[in-house]
Amino acid sequence: MAPDSLALQLLTVAAAVVALVALALAWERGSGWRRVALRAGSASLCVATTLAAALLWVNRQVEIYTSWSDLTGAPPAAAALSDPPPVGGGSGGRLVNLIVPGKASGLSLPMMAYLPAAYDARPTARFPVIEALHGYPASPTAWIKALHAPEYLDREIAAGRMAPTVVLFPYTTPDRLLDTECTNLSHGPQAETYLTVDVPAAVKSQLRVRTDRAGWGLIGYSAGGFCAANLALRHPTGYAAAASLSGYASPGITVGDGSEHTLNNDTWRLLHLPPPAVALYLGCARADRAALRDTTALARLARAPMSVTTAYVNGGGHNIGTWLALEPPAFDWLSSWLARPLAAG
Structure with missing residues (x-):
């Protein structure tokens, strides 16, 4: 068991x-x-x-620990040896395992990827990509088992509310007990470099995906929500849009270089730096006071060429119920901002 x-x-x-x-x-x-x-x-x-x-x-x-090797401290790379869990009823997309060699960050970790049914049906097309970032403490498996992302993706794509899209589920930390908030810790893992350099490079070389920024987006919940918005603001040449579900405006950890108060603080960034040309979807429950405060603050500070869409769940809280409610419209919104699958030639 x-x-x-x-x-x-x-x-x-x-x-x-x-x-x-x-x-x-x-x-x-x-x-x-x-x-x-x-x-x-x-x-x-x-x-x-x-x-x-x-x-x-x-x-x-x-889904912090999904196997006993996780619990005993085995590195995440061990998870790559097992098959990914099945998706839906088998008539939609499929999950595959990849290894991301950390050439820039020094982190070499496994990653699951959702391939839509069209990936096999259209063998020459290149597809848009969304990086889905998990919360803390948690693991990428939470997207699969708790948030049912593959099933939602199958449904939204089949209904035409979302274009066929490759969705990635990377680790945001090599240590389940170390919260990186997707930043480059001064004396720790270079999670930001891993997610914004190594993951895109590995996927572009291993899968048929779009290579332009118009085809790349981010989504995350809780800590992953901060990650998604922060990485989009910091890397507007790599991503066109990001969706944050119950995310915050600051990392809540000590990065080591003081950037949690400046360059890794989204409120500070929008107050002091020119806004980038990215689109953000900021969603949270109205009862989640901290997330609601930061969501409304970021929406108020946003100005052209940046675009912000807000979504609220009445009541709710900082929990899976809220993220399940926000997840389908967030994926649909992201797809509306990303470029369509690119036909060969």
Whole structure:
């Protein structure tokens, strides 16, 4: 059983119930120090099993650890050895595994990619690309298992609301417990270089995709939402548009060079630097106060040639329910800003 499996979740819940019953039965048993020891042991077991059930529930929601090798510290590259999970009913797109050699960043990591059905049906066409960035703590698998991105993409493309598009699911950090916010940490991983240089270079060499900025976009949720907007603002020659779902205006970490207050702070950038010619989709729940504050601030600061579209979910919060509601229109919006598949010749 994998650490994100429903079977393991149910097993830990059952263990927590059994531990609670055992605590109740053992409470008045024995006497003296034996009673104290029995109570302490039963209570500790009850707390441990309840905590395990809670942690596994959280892991299932955000997909931090999808295998035991992840949990024991094996590098993400190990995930590339397994087949990607199946997509939908098999009549739409498909997932493939790639390896991104980190020639510029020094990070060589696996990456899943969604190929639309048209990728095989039109063997000479080149397709637009969206990089989908996960939150923290989480992994790219959250896009597949929790946010059902392949199924949504199949549906939106089949309905004509979205052009056939290649969607990438890269890691934003080589260490599940290290939050990079997709920046180049002064004394750590060069995540920004990996995502904006190494990933595009690897995909352009391994897949049939458009190579111009008009064919490239970004999307992300939570920390990945900050990543998407920030990378688009910092690299307008590489991306035409970005969608941020419950993202923020600043990274919330120490980058190491002070740029979390300046060049890696989107509010500061829009206040002090000329706006780039990119389009942003900023969506969040109205009950998510921090994301709502930053979304409205960035929308207010935006000016030509930059374009901003906002979307709000009534109520909601900073959670998967909000991202599931925002995800399909965000993909549709991105597709409307990106260039269409390019026919051969």
